[in-house]
Amino acid sequence: MSRKTKIRKNVPPYVRLDLRSRKMLVQSLLRTMAKKKQMGKMPANPLLVPKDPKTAIMPSHASILLMSALSYSSHWKIEQLTVDHLRESTREVIQLKPPLHASGVLSRCKPDLLLVLGSDLLLAEDLDFIRSLPFKKAIWLADSTGSSEILRQTALSFDCVFTQQSSHIPFYRHGGCRTVQFLPFPADPTEWYPLTVPEEYRSEVVIFGDTSQKTPALIPVIDSWRENKKVIVCGKGWDCFDDYQVLPDESPWPLYLNGANLVLHLSPSLNRILEAASCGACQISVDDPCLYQWTNPDEDILLFHTPEELGEKLNSLRCYPERRRRLSTQALAGSRFRYSYRQVVLELLRITFENY
Template structure:
């Protein structure tokens, strides 16, 4: 008896399997071409969009937030950018005798990030030395119960929330400025090669209650896609256990890991926290938030399409429908996810326009240059 064997792709023996293989091969080639085209154009945009900023012969004493993650990457971004723009940067933290350091080194400017852990007597002592002081607030308007107690102690106040400007001016601050964070291209940038883990849609961030209430009804539709969710408190979801490896719980990702997630996702969802959540906020005034969060700029810096909930001041930074996409309901989010996952060209063009706008206007170089133009003596 003769036994005939066939290879795994012998079309005469396995015609259905062969057809499936050919279809999968064609899809793989198409996806590979699309990704290569996107990455090539993204890297061309990075290469040609090089902003330059003036150099200042000043010495900056920089006081870090002192809070570790997720603030330490912000500190790194500010420090590195300051070092590229000024003659000298001395870095210290709120636990150190900041005023003594200032008295010894005589910097031109003391800049504190966040400032909530820096003793006010230290700030006062620095000002008594005749040294200009500035604070860049990181979490407005969510902790205004505390920030309102410190802002009047600085010469210059910078806030990432436009709705806090008038509040601080009413308190007597004479120099208050709107300065959102931006993208730090060392941390967030388009990768040249594919990342190992790829997802259709992703979200990273803490599971504040407004996010739980928003996502919970549509989790079945989201998990039907190749979704990745990362952050703390996501076990608040009623059916958390059923989502398996779709959720990575309780770990802060490094900037490199976050950049990989952004680059490895076709769509990044952005959903801002609520200004009314008393379980985590210290915002007795219930001051609403109008300005986009730092993640808005970081996602755009990677050449990835962003779907974000609408903020009143978003259009100042990106044109909705051209450089970023927005949603106002769960149904609209699902519809736009479906559309952009099936319309590669439209998704790609919006993402690339956002990348170019970010590099042209919204990096830490742009922000720090603006800060120094106001606060440097």
């Protein structure tokens, strides 16, 4: 066998297309080339074009300028915990004291983000100065007790707004804020944690919330559960109930929460629920949409709509004590991992830099 024949045997076989098939193939190639040429002339859709990795900022590489505008002395831990976990998650954190407009720090550094905690100490000059800044601005509002037109005008100076109440989101967005997120302050683990308490702090039920038109229908259900045992209440309108001990909001609630067999929320406050979870409390609450993002109903908290449903949930806890222990354990685990300061700060950074 000749050398030429051996080479031909190693060549892959091919199929010769007929004239009609070749024409169809050429036309298909021409159509594809025309489409590519047309797409090259069209303006790119910014929603479909990925961010340039050269200009995108990773939170771990970011420089954060942080200022606390919280007015209450009890809020200093919020600032400290936020700073501690920002330092673990970013390149650097530079702390400022108000007034911001009088600070010369921007002449010495080039931050990627200004984060303001609260708004009580912000001046009009500060807001004008913030609007002129060329980098990202975010504010973490302390608006758990309510919002106002002043707060909405303040929020307009920032690119990202974080609120303590999900019900405030439409209010800020209607005013012109584009990026508004529900992000409550987590419970302080140095203040809210499980511990054994003296007898004077023990009770069968701790109730949070004001009375309403629905309260009279709930009282028989609660009384059936407590069986003449001690009930502690924090809220308005309870003075007419002689068997219930009403305490002010400034009471040592970490002790009372650790001493309660059950915590009942009639006016759900997510901050209160997270604090009780950090103490490992067994909780049941009126159903509210804001709870689903930050809790796992039926796993770390029970929810109800009607007095009848409340009675059913309470009876299930009485009949199955292990369910109460499981709810308490899951709530405590969630406060240590899913809803910890570290996780919430990471979520804040993710939202902020996704919208950079």
